[in-house]
Amino acid sequence: MSYIVQGETGDWEVVCGLEVHAQAISKAKLFSGASVEFGAEPNEQVSLVDAAMPGMLPVINEYAVEQAVKTGLGLNAKINLHSVFERKNYFYADLPQGYQISQYLHPIVGEGTVVLDLEDGSTREIGIERLHMEQDAGKSIHDRDPRRTFIDLNRSGTCLMEIVSKPDIRTPEEAGAYLRKMRSILRYLGTCDGNMEEGSLRCDVNVSVRKVGETDLRTRAEVKNVNSVKFVMQAIEHEAERQIDVYESGGEVVQETRLFDSGKGETRSMRAKEFAHDYRYFPDPDLLPLRLDAAWVAKIEATLPELPDAKKNRFMRDFGLSAYDAGVLVAERETAEYFEAAAEGRDAKQAANWVINNLAGALGKLGLGIGESPVSAAGLGKLLDLIKDGTISSNIAKKVFEAMMETGDDPEAIVEAQGLKQVTDTGAIEAAVDAAIAAGENQVAQYKAGNQKIIGWFVGQVMKATGGKANPQTVNELLRKKLAG
């Protein structure tokens, strides 16, 4: 897939890298024991360390380290057994220490890869540059009062994993696919809940453009806080166009930080390089270098779940699913698990169709996640069994499924209660077939004249007469026999 912007001076391509900030799932903060639960009242989850009281010291949360290592392993990345926490110094009201403890020269995770599943079923590898751990800042609330700013330190000190990609992304679609895949992997691993609305997954995009055929990278702009897949794609499109316009009107793109305005769909400058902070990074003297034991890392590796790529390959191999279907099913761990339970011992392709089309469609209408589905995987499996053993037709199954979505009842009970059992009694069907032929003189003539499609009219009549319960195969066989005679 390529994304080429035709400018006045020629064709341009886009070069992007993403920085994803993922809040690690952990009960406590990175360097303090305070809780990190979402939704608490302002400043309720602030320890003495988080508020940077005099004399307070950070102590590393071992579980947060485990989560970072697990994430690194899930990104097929190198785990650095020696890493260093440094201080990134700057003043802001919601940064109590006056510095953020982060990792700079020696991150805990090095290079890795993420495989993108693209719309056309193809895949593409995007390189991971690094993952490092850092503290989140608090929140400044500017819109509660015309003159004052309020500070909420609940988020202060929460553990973030900053995952930096290589500049391998070439299209807005790839950026979207990357973010979706990253979210999927993190959720599979249980290291980040991926909730972009609550801010536990945030994204900055580095964008530059260059003429097709150029190999060097041009100056990039960093677009901050683009917090949905849609916005990431929009921000890249707009930023690329802006930069191309700058070059084509004889200007130069400057290295700067820009903010994406999702209302206007454009980016605007936050601060240029000359106003950039000098963060004065230096190793935090309150913390020893982080040394990991290779055996400890191996132990974590042994607990990794089957990740989306492996699952997708297995679904394709074992169930004969298409790359696209398998990709859709594995995107969310719950969906994949639901599918596997429903497909167990059944026609997997049929199960896949039901999950991808009928179930996903119905849940989408109700605004429910798969975990909240009124139809359980076992229920859907039973429904598939009823189709298979001829109790109901596929058409009736859709009706039964609708009822299941509404009531959550067992499909067999619904079929029984609503009398939806398929009619296979040839005598009853034959009567309906005879009646249809008798009523359709015209149609019989057309059929005899060679219009095979008209048979559908007869099927419709029979189904109407039997309340849709006639076995379609029997109906077809009888019609052909009688019309031929």
Next chain:
Amino acid sequence: MSDLTDLTIAAARDFLAKGEVSSRELTEAHIKAMETQRGINAYVTETPGIALERADASDKRRASKDLKGAMDGIPIAVKDLFCTEGVLSTAASHILDGFTPPYESTVTRNLRDAGAVMLGKANMDEFAMGSANVTSHYGSVKNPWGPKDGKDLVPGGSSGGSAAAVAARTCLAATGTDTGGSIRQPASFCGVVGMKPTYGRCSRWGIVAFASSLDQAGPMTRSVEDAAIMLNAMAGHDPKDSTSAPIETPDFTATLGQGVKGLKVGIPAEYRMDGAPDEIEALWRKGTETLKAQGAEIVDVTLPHTKYALPTYYIVAPAEASSNLARYDGVRYGLRVEGGTLDDMYLNTRAEGFGAEVRRRIMIGTYVLSAGYYDAYYLKAQKVRTLIADDFRQAYETCDVILTPTTPSAAFAIGEKEDDPIAMYLNDIFTVPSSLAGLPGISVPAGLDAGGLPLGLQLIAPAFDELTLFRVAETLEEAIGFDAKPEGL
């Protein structure tokens, strides 16, 4: 019984144990002494109410034979750098105006748990930055050995209030903290014992940070034995401080009385400075001869990177301080001076809240960490720091302990050197190298200069070998028999 305020901890403990004195009597005597000696300005905050409450509690425990620990009932002063629960804790800075922490530092918690009685918070140089206790927002501390020629003398710094309080007999002992000499140098100036443990021996939790990789709490006392007793109560691994050493704490009094026979005492050639006063040289020689006479073997050692220690220190310490002090921004506690914008509020608060020396060090520290200067200053300094530590490691292959003067001079007059920061920084020339190496050191009063002012000798031991340090220090103390006191005491 001798004067209650002139006891050592060891002697006071004996009297308490025999029931010849109560902690309340001991504490009341010191509260009175604090009042009498207010002129030296050794305390930022006196806490007589807390002291009497804790003294009574101690007496009650003693009555029910349920003593807490080795310091039970002993009245002490606490440097104002330690956060003390419910008691104003200011680091002698305007910027911590009104700051009363809801928590107790680990070291003072340990002392409380050992039964110690806090008399008050000792004055100090602002944020422990200084060598003369003239940078305190609460005014200079006067050395009880002064005035001299009509001029008040500095007590040294930054633990100047602690040293003066111990020397003036207003407490039996005091906590200090040492970053580049802040315990040992004022101990030398005030004629008391000051001991800096190995970095990592005492928890830094709850101590207002100056330079995190150097700061270390230690005891200031009137005898080596007292220092060992008090360190027993202060030290110990603390999971709340990641740099606190996860090792067993020995009984620091265990080697007292063992003498120095068979020990090798190293004399580093590089500490013989051109232009140093003769009496410093003479004092050093006296110390050397004394230890030799006690059976130690004297060996020459070399610490070749000594001359780089002071410049290295004045890069590393301000760098860390510039970052450590960023939290004093007027947003959450302490002083706030309003401004039109957030940046103005920062500028106004920090310009008014920090004194000149603190501002100077923040600026030096910010500069050496800046883009383009980091490699030339901070990174280079870290490399030199490693070399300095290596010097000591190699020296200890041929000796057990190193003997040097503590300071290049005796106490000077308040006002001197104040317009010359470099001259002021030179006070710490003998104490800074071992601080950079994280080693334990102790200053023992060893004599008087021509003007009758005390001078100390410093002993430096390998990391975590405080047992050897105390053993040699006690021998030196015994043999020299320093018994001079400030006039009028």
